[in-house]
Amino acid sequence: MLVERDRFSPITYTYQAELLTSVQSDYQLIEVYQSADFGRILVIDGVVQLTERDEYIYHEMLAHVPLHIHPDPQRVLIIGGGDGGLLREVANHPGVQTVTLVEIDPEVVRTSKEWFPTVSTGFDHPKANVLFRDGKEYLEAASEQYDVILVDSTDPIGSAVKLFEPGFYQLAASRLSQPGVFACQSESIHFHLDTVREVQKGLRTAFRQVDLITACIPTYPGNLWSFSIASDQLELRGDPISAKVTGRYYAEDVHRAAFLPPSLVEKLGLRD
Numbered sequence: 001m002l003v004e005r006d007r008f009s010p011i012t013y014t015y016q017a018e019l020l021t022s023v024q025s026d027y028q029l030i031e032v033y034q035s036a037d038f039g040r041i042l043v044i045d046g047v048v049q050l051t052e053r054d055e056y057i058y059h060e061m062l063a064h065v066p067l068h069i070h071p072d073p074q075r076v077l078i079i080g081g082g083d084g085g086l087l088r089e090v091a092n093h094p095g096v097q098t099v100t101l102v103e104i105d106p107e108v109v110r111t112s113k114e115w116f117p118t119v120s121t122g123f124d125h126p127k128a129n130v131l132f133r134d135g136k137e138y139l140e141a142a143s144e145q146y147d148v149i150l151v152d153s154t155d156p157i158g159s160a161v162k163l164f165e166p167g168f169y170q171l172a173a174s175r176l177s178q179p180g181v182f183a184c185q186s187e188s189i190h191f192h193l194d195t196v197r198e199v200q201k202g203l204r205t206a207f208r209q210v211d212l213i214t215a216c217i218p219t220y221p222g223n224l225w226s227f228s229i230a231s232d233q234l235e236l237r238g239d240p241i242s243a244k245v246t247g248r249y250y251a252e253d254v255h256r257a258a259f260l261p262p263s264l265v266e267k268l269g270l271r272d
Contacts, residue, residue: 017041020115025107027159032115038219040115042083044108044154051219055085055119058185060250061215061258062227063089066148066183067096068240068255069229073147074098077175079135079163081152082108087122087130090150093245100129100146102138104159136162136171145177151184156195164195166202169230173206179233182207189214190222193268200270203230211236212270213258215249 017033020040024030031043039052050058063086067073074097076090082103090099099122103109109130112120122128131138135151149172156164163184172182186199196212203210207230217225229236240255265271 021111023107023111025105027105027107028154030105030107030111032111041219042112042116045158047155048219049154050083050085050116050119052116052118054218055083056247057215057217057249058220058225059085059089060247061213062086062150062152062183062185063093064245064247064250065213065227065240065255065258066150066181066229067093068245069231069234069236070148070179070181071234071241073181075144075146075177076100076148076150077144077146078102079138079149079151079153080104080160081150083112083116084109084120084122086150086152087125087128088119089122089247091122091125091127096127098129099125099127100131100144102131102133102135104132104134106132134159136168139168139171139175142175144175146175146180147177148181148183149176151182153185155187164199164202166205169203169206173230173232176232179231181229181231181234183227183229186212186226186228188220188222189224189226189268192221196226196228197269199228201272203228204272206230208232209234209236212260212265214260215258 017035020032020034022031028045033041041051042049073095076099078101087101153160153163187195210230213227214224216223237259
């Protein structure tokens with residue numbers, strides 16, 4: 001059967017794939033497909049979240065760019081990311097001592113453990129602490145401070161909308177130790193530019209420094225995906241603090257090249 005690539009995109013991509021499982025959780029429809037080209041595909045509410053073929057690009061960039069900006073990232077919070085790919089990358093970073101993952105939907109974690117064993121390995125890591133809570137509500141109630149906060153959310157529709165609002169960014173900033181780094185996925189440069197602009201604008205209400213990195217992810221709309229990064233005290237651009245971690249995609253030169261050139265940032269309207 002044909003699988004819709006991303007209903008959030010103005011262009012619909014389809015792949016020939018076989019449905020392996022379909023589960024309606026309390027929050028969303030979760031499906032797994034098998035594709036000859038992309039391996040297994042995780043789809044939530046009709047939107048592709050990851051494929052086995054290229055998930056490492058997304059997860060490495062959202063993890064290791066902010067972790068290498070921070071001089072000593074010991075305590076990390078992940079909001080969302082129930083597939084476990086980001087948790088896997090963060091837990092393997094040598095400086096990290098504890099990583100807390102707050103996921104609203106236990107069914108996403110269960111599905112990933114069953115169908116995506118190479119993605120979900122982080123759930124068994126001794127550094128990992130997994131909580132099934134609403135991410136924003138967790139931050140409102142939390143007293144802990146974190147060195148790095150990462151948001152691995154679905155698109156800004158449904159329950160994820162609150163994770164793209166200025167109030168959420170301000171709340172996250174209040175839970176960061178100093179110096180601290182915040183990063184989130186912020187959609188496609190090509191197809192969701194208005195969303196990228198809104199994320200950057202919202203982050204500037206909470207942080208002194210805000211920037212944008214990109215990575216080419218073949219199965220995401222427009223291929224060029226964006227991640228927004230923010231901090232009050234740390235310089236965001238330049239060389240990574242240390243090249244402690246490399247991956248299948250992430251490396252020191254990739255880190256430096258991931259930041260959009262200032263002239264393009266200006267042309268795209270990503271600054272006030």
